[in-house]
Each structure stands twice: as structure tokens, then as C-alpha cells.
Amino acid sequence: MPTFEDEGKRPAEITSRPLLTVKIIAAPLQKFGAIPYGVRSFVPVAGGDFEGPRLRGKVLPGGGDWLLLRSDGVLELDLRITLETDDHALIYMTFQGLRHGPPDVITAFSRGEVVDPARYYFRTVPRFETSAEAYAFLNRIVAIGVGETRPDGAVHRIDEIL
Amino acid sequence: MTSRLLMMLQVVVSPPQKLGAVPHGTRVIAPIMSGTFEGPRLRGKVLGGGDWTLSRSDAVLELDLRITLETDDGALISMTSFGLRHGPPEVLAALTRGESVDPSSYYFRTAPRFETSAAKYAFLNRLVAIASGNRLPTGPIYTINEIL
Numbered sequence A: 001m002p003t004f005e006d007e008g009k010r011p012a013e014i015t016s017r018p019l020l021t022v023k024i025i026a027a028p029l030q031k032f033g034a035i036p037y038g039v040r041s042f043v044p045v046a047g048g049d050f051e052g053p054r055l056r057g058k059v060l061p062g063g064g065d066w067l068l069l070r071s072d073g074v075l076e077l078d079l080r081i082t083l084e085t086d087d088h089a090l091i092y093m094t095f096q097g098l099r100h101g102p103p104d105v106i107t108a109f110s111r112g113e114v115v116d117p118a119r120y121y122f123r124t125v126p127r128f129e130t131s132a133e134a135y136a137f138l139n140r141i142v143a144i145g146v147g148e149t150r151p152d153g154a155v156h157r158i159d160e161i162l
Numbered sequence B: 001m002t003s004r005l006l007m008m009l010q011v012v013v014s015p016p017q018k019l020g021a022v023p024h025g026t027r028v029i030a031p032i033m034s035g036t037f038e039g040p041r042l043r044g045k046v047l048g049g050g051d052w053t054l055s056r057s058d059a060v061l062e063l064d065l066r067i068t069l070e071t072d073d074g075a076l077i078s079m080t081s082f083g084l085r086h087g088p089p090e091v092l093a094a095l096t097r098g099e100s101v102d103p104s105s106y107y108f109r110t111a112p113r114f115e116t117s118a119a120k121y122a123f124l125n126r127l128v129a130i131a132s133g134n135r136l137p138t139g140p141i142y143t144i145n146e147i148l
Helices: A103-110 A132-140 B089-096 B119-127
Strands: A014-024 A030-035 A038-051 A056-059 A064-069 A075-085 A090-101 A121-129 A141-148 A153-161 B003-013 B016-021 B025-038 B043-055 B061-071 B076-086 B107-116 B129-136 B138-148
Touching: A014 A056, A014 A064, A030 A141, A038 A075, A090 A141, A103 B076, A121 A132, A141 B107, B003 B043, B003 B107, B025 B061, B061 B089, B061 B107, B076 B129, B107 B119, B107 B138
Parallel strands: none
Antiparallel strands: A014 A038, A014 A153, A030 A038, A038 A056, A038 A064, A056 A075, A064 A075, A075 A090, A090 A121, A121 A141, A141 A153, B003 B025, B003 B138, B016 B025, B025 B043, B043 B061, B061 B076, B076 B107, B107 B129, B129 B138
């Protein structure tokens, strides 16, 4: 059995490069309250836009982020949105992610304030589906997003894992 | 994006269960019976599980792994990961034949998630991670990084 010290068998280095930044404009929050897994709420998506070296366009209205506040204080995110590129390709984007931080940061979010993103952890794993040949590379990549909560929604800087 | 090493993980797979063509692609289940993991903050052995792989029509292999980790101090950790594997046809054919190939010659990346009730390892419940894999004849080896 190979060992972890066996350099030749080690997986490739994990590196990344910017894929796109997506800005999401949220509609008013819908609160479902306490459900068996935690406290559930839903943020409908009203629109937005995205831009990266290889694609840009807008976020179509519809979809949203199904939030679950867990008993350990971590917020689980579960987003589904549709992106439309400037050359009219449709891209289905989902992510699952986590957001957590000190109590004063979470309180500031609830007051709609802007908080330095270095003060909280907001990371996601986006996935993409498209039938457009020009963007088929999106079907084949694993990605990571660094999120920022904004008063009107969120901004996600998404890197492709190379 | 910045990251740091969480652990190296190696799993040993049993003979694959080939289910053949299913509505989403070609399904092959790789049972996992054992393995080991080691990182700066945790180490131990793999108790078992499997990887439910799906070969899609675009020649990408989707990975859907579920295993149980047991740390050397007796904590149980549930690990799941979603991932993708693809590469040049000759590289994939060599992997299928059970040969070792250069890990940089194909794409094998996953996004693991963890669950545990052990307070010492509760940090695993709160992190997002990325792994790079290499398929060895006995089973894959992964470098798993925590996204900081």
C-alpha cells in the first residue's frame, strides 16, 4: 500500500483561478421559522449580474437561496439560480455553502449593515449546468465561492479549481 | 481563495459493482472497505462506505462518495464528497486498466463535507473543503484542503 510520503503518487497541487463574480439582488426574506432541522428561511432572487474573464451576463429573476440556521449557529446555504450570458446562453447554477461568524457580525447582518468580509466565513461550492457549447467547460469544473453579505443581497467571487 | 492542508486520505476499494446504463448515465459503485487518513489536526482509519460513480454522456465521471472516518482517539466522522473526474481518453483507459498515471494528466477534484458530534472535531462541521485526487490501482488517494 502506497504511503502519503510517496511523492510520485500524490495528487496534483490544488490551484485556482478566477471564474466569475456574481452579484445577487435579493427580494424580501420569507421566514418559515423553526422546522425539524433548524430555522428555515428563503431569499428569492430578484436579479443581478455576473462577470468573469470568459463569461458575463445577468442573473435572471427567480430561484433563490434556501437558508437553514443550524443549532450550532452555522447558516447553511442552498442556492439555485439561472444565469443568462450576454450572448444568450442559459446556465443553471447551484451552490451549497456555509456562513458563520462572531455574534456581533450576525447581529449586524440582521440590521442590514455592511460588515468587513474578513470578519466572517462565507464559502460555497458552486456547480453549473449548460447545453451551450461555448460554456460547456462549466459542466466539467469544481469551483469555490467566497461570499459577501450585502444589504441588498450578496456578492460571490467564484474560483475554478484547476 | 486560500486553503491549507486538512488531511491526506487514502481509501481501498473492493471490486466495482457495475450496474450498467441507468437513466443518468453508466453507474458503477466502488465499495470502500478500509483506508487511512492523516493531517495536522486529525488522523485515523476509514471504516467503510463507497463511491457511487456515474459516467455521464459527456465522458465526465461524477463521484458521490460516502465514508465513515474513525480518528485515533475514537471519534466518528461522516464524510461525503461530490466530485468530477475527466481527462484524455488514453489516460482514462490506463486508469480503467488499473495502471498508475501522472496525476497532473487528468482532472480529479472533489468537494468534501464532514459531520461529527465530537467537540474536538466540530471545526469540520463548519468548513468548506476541496480535494485533489489520484486514482491508484488499490483506490484513490486525496489531498484535502480546508478553504480558509
